[in-house]
Amino acid sequence: MRIIRFSKENTIHLAAYTDDKKIYLLPYHDFFDIVRLADDQETTPLQIINNMIAELMPLELNIEDLDLLVPIEAPEVWAAGVTYLKSKEARNYEATGGKLDATTFYDKVYNAPRPEIFFKSTSARTKGTGQDLYIRSDSHWQIPEPELGLVLNKEGNIIGYTAGNDMSSRDIEGENPLYLPQAKIWRNSCSIGPAIRLAETVMDPYQFQITCRIFRHEKQVFQGSASTGQLKRKFDELVSYLIKDNEIFDGTILLTGTCIVPPNEFTLEDGDRVEIDISGIGVLNNPIKKQPKSITVG
Structure with missing residues (x-):
């Protein structure tokens, strides 16, 4: 499981990118929002993401179609x-x-x-x-x-x-x-x-x-x-x-x-x-x- 960020129509999106090349939008702006949520719930980021995407449909896009950004804005x-x-x-x-x-x-x-x-x-x-x-x-x-x-x-x-x-x-x-x-x-x-x-x-x-x-x-x-x-x-x-x-x-x-x-x-x-x-x-x-x-x- 990978995390990507991309820009589309002047909006920045966070997404999960699976090993079978499916892309799922995530309802967060920053990867560490998910990490902190996982800590609060005493679980793992992977489990949080898997729970989210189980109820989502993947985007009808390939990763090559995306305007990718840095995956995280590292301080x-x-x-x-x-x-x-x-x-x-x-x-x-x-x-x-x-x-x-x-x-x-x-x-x-x-x-x-x-x-x-x-x-x-x-x-x-x-x-x-x-x-x-x-x-x-x-x-x-x-x-x-x-x-x-x-x-x-x-x-x-x-x-x-x-x-x-x-x-x-x-x-x-x-x-x-x-x-x-x-x-x-x-x-x-x-x-x-x-x-x-x-x-x-x-x-x-x-x-x-x-x-x-x-x-x-x-x-x-x-x-x-x-x-x-x-x-x-x-x-x-x-x-x-x-x-x-x-x-x-x-x-x-x-x-x-x-x-x-x-x-x-x-x-x-x-x-x-x-x-x-x-x-x-x-x-x-x-x-x-x-x-x-x-x-x-x-």
Whole structure:
């Protein structure tokens, strides 16, 4: 069972999207309204939704017909770094100017008890499937980072899973690790979607298959695949460090790191398109654009 949001005739709708591809409108505006109702009734979101749709008729629409939005307006998006071996190797390459056998602080964090956790985005900066992501204007080496996202409640419980694109400026981060916020956070630098997979419907979250495809002039120029089974750390471990002495909010997203990195000579260009396909969740599809001209405030 997945949760989607879409716009139709200037109205935003919340809907359940079943595994047999049926869409049912839900009488709520926000996924966490259902989560809180389930808590109040001492049941689960899945049971609440199943009870609702048992009395409803599905829409006579396919998901491809819908103007999908972010499945949740996440108040904050956080991300974990260097959680896969491939990510560690890529960060080492950036930080050493291309030395393949060098050892850096990325090796240390990969093996350290404490993971890397950093702030990634706010709801205003986070886009949904079909919406443009922007290339940072002062970077010359940019890539998408396809990641599984954990949908958390304010207690840090994993309520669902979504796909995320943690856009990254490899040259800026590689120049100096203190530049990480600039390498990760800018306008339209993050996307999530297209749906939330209810956590209670996932038997093993370490069996998600992630595929990233990049298209240039609608010709595929890159494809890579990975599994969450390749993670160095467990999801509960990452969450425990996020919430340690920290307040989070219902709908917070924690991106769990990437294991798919394009070749070192690759950088995104204006007009590219990125697809991130996660089994059981769907395809997060974003066009890549140059930054629009900034408005000068006098």
